[in-house]
Amino acid sequence: MLTFPTAALLQAWERGHDASPGRRGLILLVLAHPDVPVALLENWSVGQRDAALLGLFERLFGGRLAAQAECPHCSAALQMDIPVAAVLAPVPELTSNRFVLEHAGYRLTYRLPTAGDLAALADPASVSRDDASSKWLLQQCLLGVSERDDAGSQDGDGSDPRESEPAGPVSIQDIPGEVIGALEASIASTASSLDPLAEIELKLDCPECAFCWQSPFDIVSFLWSELDAWAARMLREIHILASHYGWSEADIIALSPRRRLYYRGLIGI
Numbered sequence: 001m002l003t004f005p006t007a008a009l010l011q012a013w014e015r016g017h018d019a020s021p022g023r024r025g026l027i028l029l030v031l032a033h034p035d036v037p038v039a040l041l042e043n044w045s046v047g048q049r050d051a052a053l054l055g056l057f058e059r060l061f062g063g064r065l066a067a068q069a070e071c072p073h074c075s076a077a078l079q080m081d082i083p084v085a086a087v088l089a090p091v092p093e094l095t096s097n098r099f100v101l102e103h104a105g106y107r108l109t110y111r112l113p114t115a116g117d118l119a120a121l122a123d124p125a126s127v128s129r130d131d132a133s134s135k136w137l138l139q140q141c142l143l144g145v146s147e148r149d150d151a152g153s154q155d156g157d158g159s160d161p162r163e164s165e166p167a168g169p170v171s172i173q174d175i176p177g178e179v180i181g182a183l184e185a186s187i188a189s190t191a192s193s194l195d196p197l198a199e200i201e202l203k204l205d206c207p208e209c210a211f212c213w214q215s216p217f218d219i220v221s222f223l224w225s226e227l228d229a230w231a232a233r234m235l236r237e238i239h240i241l242a243s244h245y246g247w248s249e250a251d252i253i254a255l256s257p258r259r260r261l262y263y264r265g266l267i268g269i
């Protein structure tokens with residue numbers, strides 16, 4: 001926390017406060033890589049984004065992910081404390097985000113979801129909107145479709161883009177549900193092999209009953225809640241120092257955390 005610009009953190013917190021989870025993910029990614037143009041960051045895979053956010057978490061809040069969890073077997077409350085390094089897996093570099101699925105006489109060209117896709121998604125708060133969101137996301141990932149004359153229905157997918165020129169934009173509404181289901185499964189399996197951090201699972205075990213389970217881990221919401229708590233402490237600190245010394249917000253933000261702490265000590269708060 002000591003070396004990160006306070007103003008940039010507060011700005012990111014303010015921008016993301018009312019934003020959807022996906023938008024927050026992109027805002028945090030921009031915070032992690034201020035030197036990379038946003039248009040490039042939008043093309044990062046979800047796993048690349050999450051690796052960057054785990055790195056940002058480590059820089060800001062230290063190397064351990066600490067949270068409460070409940071054992072699904074005996075309901076014991078346990079303190080989760082996992083090193084960031086244990087979650088970080090190597091993210092393979094995607095040489096081409098374009099893949100092919102041949103299924104039931106269809107040839108579909110698709111790509112994996114990106115940080116930009118998730119940022120553009122509407123807030124999936126309700127079930128009905130969630131359904132619309134997943135259809136929207138699928139439409140973004142579908143680059144082209146052609147029907148094969150030989151109808152050999154040879155299933156399989158590959159990653160060679162040279163044979164996969166899309167036949168132009170097509171609506172997923174025009175494709176049979178069974179083919180769409182195969183596309184969803186293909187995107188999921190491609191993501192899990194080529195973008196392993198897109199869906200992080202933590203291995204937890206209960207010290208009370210020795211039950212072991214896997215729990216999905218969402219680095220965006222985890223990092224966000226830490227940033228939110230930090231911002232609340234920071235704004236309170238600004239309020240205290242401004243009220244006592246009459247300094248401006250910008251002046252207080254420009255102080256190092258050590259100096260702010262020292263002045264608070266002098267006030268006795």
Ligand SMILES: [Zn+2]
Binds near residue numbers: 206
């Ligand atoms: Zn248990």
